[in-house]
Amino acid sequence: MTPTVLIVDDHQLFRAGVRAELGDRVEVVGEADGVEQAVAAIAELTPDVVLLDVHMPGGGGVEVIRRSAPRQPGVRFLALSVSDAPDDVIAVIRAGARGYVTKTISADELVDAVRRVADGDAVFSPRLAGFVLDAFSTGSGPVAPPRIAADDASGDLDQLTAREREVLRHIARGYLYKEVALRLGISSKTVEAHVSAVLRKLQLSNRHELSRWAVERRLLDGD
Known part of the structure; x- marks a missing residue:
């Protein structure tokens, strides 16, 4: 409709x-x-x-x-x-x-x-989702989220392929599947498949949880 x-x-x-x-x-x-x-x-x-x-x-x-x-x-x-x-x-x-x-x-x-x-x-x-999740994860204004131990984040990331990590960072920044596909030179279906794999490996339910997961571990810092 x-x-x-x-x-x-x-x-x-x-x-x-x-x-x-x-x-x-x-x-x-x-x-x-x-x-x-x-x-x-x-x-x-x-x-x-x-x-x-x-x-x-x-x-x-x-x-x-x-x-x-x-x-x-x-x-x-x-x-x-x-x-x-x-x-x-x-x-x-x-x-x-x-x-x-x-x-x-x-x-x-x-x-x-x-x-x-x-x-x-x-x-x-794109680029706005990160600090929105940041602010709401703390329940206050746009302040830094709590840092998760580096070995925790790296251990989880070890489960992912290099391409899955690339897709994760783009999705966490708020890009649409078609935008990620264009940036990485792959199809939207392939992006969707990578996202599904990332969610499964990290035991997350949706892209919003994925974004929060990435922000809390500061995986977007310096990107």
Whole structure:
């Protein structure tokens, strides 16, 4: 089913550009240029996904979520911002957003992100997932996670092939299967097979647990 989307941004030209990029692959049911208009539109239209800017007059995306989410629990929020500052990302995720992508994202990636959020997944631009997991694993702001003993991490990694380690690091950074495939010169099916093998060997259930596992062991540091 095609997800319905409300675009919230205080720049009309940007809203028009997003609408054009999304095309008919999602159903854009409305637009809003500020907090008050967004809250009213969400209540009236109850879209599947609200695609919203983080910085707007009147409290920005965080205020939109805080005022709307309790009244429309079925609506999901995806932040779309020029900012990749940790404080911005953490604030909007803590408010209740299901994802955060930057405005450098391609049209195809944005459509995919909207669909995944509509389906209940959590979506982040590459390189943002690490410090989001970092912050939420500690229950505070973006601070360093506890270091796991080096021999513990290396022992687990010894179970993995060199290619599986490469795939693990890319997935832990938030890249999609197709993005990992392009970077490593392999097929998406092969990436999926490697991820399955990694999850099995590390006794993890999904890619989110995998990302947390990598962050807690600081496997992304210096990459």
